Amino acid sequence: MATTTAARPAPAPRRPTYVNRRQVRRNTLLGWTFILPNFAGFALLTLVPVVATFGLAFTRWNAFGTPEFTGLTNLQRLVGDENFRVALGNTVYYTVGHVPLTMAASLGLALALNRKIRGLAFFRTAAFFPYITSIVAVAVVWNMLYNPTRGPINQLLTTIGISDPPGWTSDPTWAMPAVILTGVWKDMGYYMILFLAGLQTIPPELYEAAKTDGANAWQRFRNVTLPCLRPTTFFVLIMLTIGSFKVFDLIVVMTNGGPGRSTLVLSQLIYREGIVNGQFGYSSAVALALFVLVLVITLLQYARNQRLEK
Amino acid sequence: MKRRILQGLAAATAGALLLGACSSGGGDAAAAAETLDPDAPVTLTVSVWNLEGTPEFRALFDAYEAAHPNVTIEPVDILADDYPTKLTAMMAGGDTTDVLTMKSVMDYSKFATAGQLADVTDVVEGVPDLAGLDAYDQDGAYYAVPYRQDFWVTFYNKGIFDAVGEEYPSSDLTWDEYVDLAETITEKAAAAGVTPAEGSTTYGTHTHTWRSVVDAIAAAQTGGDQLGSEGYGFLEPYYEHALQLQDAGATLDYSTASTQKISYRTMFTTGQAAMLPMGTWFISALLQAEAAGETDVEWGIAPMPQEKATDEAVTFGAPTAFAVNKNAENVAAARDFAAFAAGEEGARAVAAIGVVPALQSDAITEAYFALEGMPTDEVSQAAFQPGEIVLEMPVGPTTAQVEQILTEEHQNIMTGAVPLDEALATMAERVENEVG
Structure with missing residues (x-):
């Protein structure tokens, strides 16, 4: 963000005079050699596989031999595949739960920690800690907390009078909320940092002016903070949505899609069909579907943002 | 001058990266048909x-x-x-x-x-x-x-059996007897105050979370097809036993065992389970743990429980x-x-x-x-020579997909999320519709 809006140097850039073509060519070459190592890595490890996925989605391939072109068979199978429907539903469920909750939690944290309080650095660090904690450790500890009989969460719920507390990760109805909650807890620290940065760009004069006009705290939040934060909010929304749609590691280590299929998500289906079952063609078709889904939703969000900016 | 060196370095690095990437593709080492020279290294x-x-x-x-x-x-x-x-x-x-x-x-x-x-x-x-x-x-x-x-046998902890005054499992144990035995031991152990080295409860048995513990033994003993050619009704009595054990508290419940990733090894070696149906690979693990002084559990093995008392035990x-x-x-x-x-x-x-x-x-x-630490009694020897060992899961092009479905429905049954008959019907339905 910073690079695109950087102030231009005072005198307008001089047009290159093509006196010394060798010089120009040398500079171009130099530029290329600087980005080449990175680009080569990106191309080999990301670009080629992504493009290959688009091709593989229309083939049958088990990793041995040459892929066999099958046209739209994989997509037809996708439409009729109940596993795909379940995974799609669960992915949407996760996103719908995870995105607003994480935004609310991280914004709340950012607002709370955007003032001068004792131990500010400690609290900010504490809120950021989950984000840098190993996902496996997070999953193991949360599974212990969620334990239906011996876990502290249910013990607490029982002591405050809830006689039949949920089974959390061992109950198909509650497994997804449990995973969402853990996801929110893990991600909120990172987005809090983004919101904090955003909050600090809001000029204090605006708050002063609002105060002078007699605006109360809620009105100041509603009419100064939120509009000024819109670029940050938009960025957070996009990143969170994409992150939620491709959630994988948290689910795999916490529930592995279970109990039953209650937490099976799309990226896990891709892994299962491809890496485990060796159906790379069909797996690529699912990946393609996920890609299109994320693309469409991101474009919609962009369009909405553009409209709001006008 | 300095810039030129840098430039050269950058270009060389980039070139090396590309080369490295390309050369990794050529792995078609033509395996020469050689004759074995006994002395060649x-x-x-x-x-x-x-x-x-x-x-x-x-x-x-x-x-x-x-x-x-x-x-x-x-x-x-x-x-x-x-x-x-x-x-x-x-x-x-x-x-x-x-x-x-x-x-x-x-x-x-x-x-x-x-x-x-x-x-x-x-x-x-x-x-x-x-x-x-x-x-x-x-x-x-x-x-x-x-x-x-x-192949699978029933491991048992002699110390717990002695403490509650029950006889060791015989070589012709039936499933009903096994369930009764597990419940009796759990009750008696609680009443007699038998406490394990870790944890607080001594369970009569431990039903591990793998679906094989129920499905594979059911298929082996009833001749049912796990690939679902004739539905999954054959699993019903076996799931009933598993659920009965769980409801009676005679085994650690599935939800806890799966979410806490409880190790069957810990359950047995710390005396939290008096019995444990498990594969024979656990024998070497037990011998090793004993030799290393990690456990002092006195154990024996018996054949897997059967539908009817028989000398020719069927296992998988x-x-x-x-x-x-x-x-x-x-x-x-x-x-x-x-x-x-x-x-x-x-x-x-x-x-x-x-x-x-x-x-x-x-x-x-x-x-x-003759190995040190091996139980040598007759029942253990009988358990080691079962009448028939059926392959755990039939192999075919649909095995992986069916296995996935059975695992998911196993979770639904064992967590009590779906009633047994409904889950078995879903199993058959899903295998019919989704596999192919």
């Missing part, structure tokens, strides 16, 4: 999982190297959980590892049908009395040689085998190693550490029970 590579925790590999390698001084074995150690996927990636990339350990029959079938394994029919025919061989039959040809054959199990890579660098040595591991000498080497070899002979069984 050979480095044989063998893919294994969890080398430290699977002592049979070291035992076999040491025995083979002692018999063939010119051969050095280089294990390719792979994380156990990643083994099948890693092996697939290696094979697809034209890897030249000589010997490939087939962790499951399912993986074997995948690699054999993909044409990645060398035909070793003549090696198999050279070793008589190999158990579990049928699983490797691919239209009359064999592409792997089994060297180990695990699965063999493990060595295969020769089609792209192997040392084909002759690899074949020789596979033959050695499956044969008499290999069988002795693995039996010496408590692992059940595929090669069955009275001499080896005798040597096996």
Whole structure:
């Protein structure tokens, strides 16, 4: 963000005079050699596989031999595949739960920690800690907390009078909320940092002016903070949505899609069909579907943002 | 001047990256058909999982190297959980590892049908009395040689049985008796104040979370087809037993065991479970733990419970085998190693550490029970020679998909999320609709 809006140097850039073509060519070459190592890595490890996925989605391939072109068979199978429907539903469920909750939690944290309080650095660090904690450790500890009989969460719920507390990760109805909650807890620290940065760009004069006009705290939040934060909010929304749609590691280590299929998500289906079952063609078709889904939703969000900016 | 050097460096790095990336593709090492020169030094590579925790590999390698001084074995150690996927990636990339350990029959079938394994029919025919061989039959040809054959038995903790004054399980235990016994022990242990080394409850038994614990034994004893050709009604009585145990509190509940990833090993070695249906691989683990002073549990084995009392116990199990890579660098040595591991000498080497070899002979069984720490009573010996060992899961093109469905429905049943009859109907329905 910073690079695109950087102030231009005072005198307008001089047009290159093509006196010394060798010089120009040398500079171009130099530029290329600087980005080449990175680009080569990106191309080999990301670009080629992504493009290959688009091709593989229309083939049958088990990793041995040459892929066999099958046209739209994989997509037809996708439409009729109940596993795909379940995974799609669960992915949407996760996103719908995870995105607003994480935004609310991280914004709340950012607002709370955007003032001068004792131990500010400690609290900010504490809120950021989950984000840098190993996902496996997070999953193991949360599974212990969620334990239906011996876990502290249910013990607490029982002591405050809830006689039949949920089974959390061992109950198909509650497994997804449990995973969402853990996801929110893990991600909120990172987005809090983004919101904090955003909050600090809001000029204090605006708050002063609002105060002078007699605006109360809620009105100041509603009419100064939120509009000024819109670029940050938009960025957070996009990143969170994409992150939620491709959630994988948290689910795999916490529930592995279970109990039953209650937490099976799309990226896990891709892994299962491809890496485990060796159906790379069909797996690529699912990946393609996920890609299109994320693309469409991101474009919609962009369009909405553009409209709001006008 | 300085800039020019930098520029050169950058270009060189970029070039090297590209070159490195391109050259990794060419792995079509034409495996020369060689004759085995007994003295030429050979480095044989063998893919294994969890080398430290699977002592049979070291035992076999040491025995083979002692018999063939010119051969050095280089294990390719792979994380156990990643083994099948890693092996697939290696094979697809034209890897030249000589010997490939087939962790499951399912993986074997995948690699054999993909044409990645060398035909070793003549090696198999050279070793008589190999158990579990049928699983490797691919239209009359064999592409792997089994060297180990695990099957399921009931482990029991003699200390707990003594403390509550119950008799040890007999060799003709039925499922109903087993359920009663587990419930009685749980009650008596609680009443007598028997507390385990860890945890707070002594359970009568431990039903581990794998679906095989219910499904595979049901299929083996009733002749039901786990691939679902005739529905899944045959699982019903077996799930009823499992649920009854759980409802009575005679076993740790499935929800806790699965979400806490409870290890069956801990449950048994710390005295939290009086009985444990488990595979024979647990014998070597117990012997090892005892030798290392990690546990002092006095244990014995009995045959798996049966529908009706019988001397010819039916159980399930699965063999493990060595295969020769089609792209192997040392084909002759690899074949020789596979033959050695499956044969008499290999069988002795693995039996010496408590692992059940595929090669069955009275001499080896005798040597096996002579191991320090092995229970020697009659029931244990009977458990070691079951009437029939049925393959854990039939192998076919639909196995992986069916397995996934059965696992998911197993979770639904055991967590109590879906009533049993409904879940069994869903199983059949899903296998019918989704597999193909």
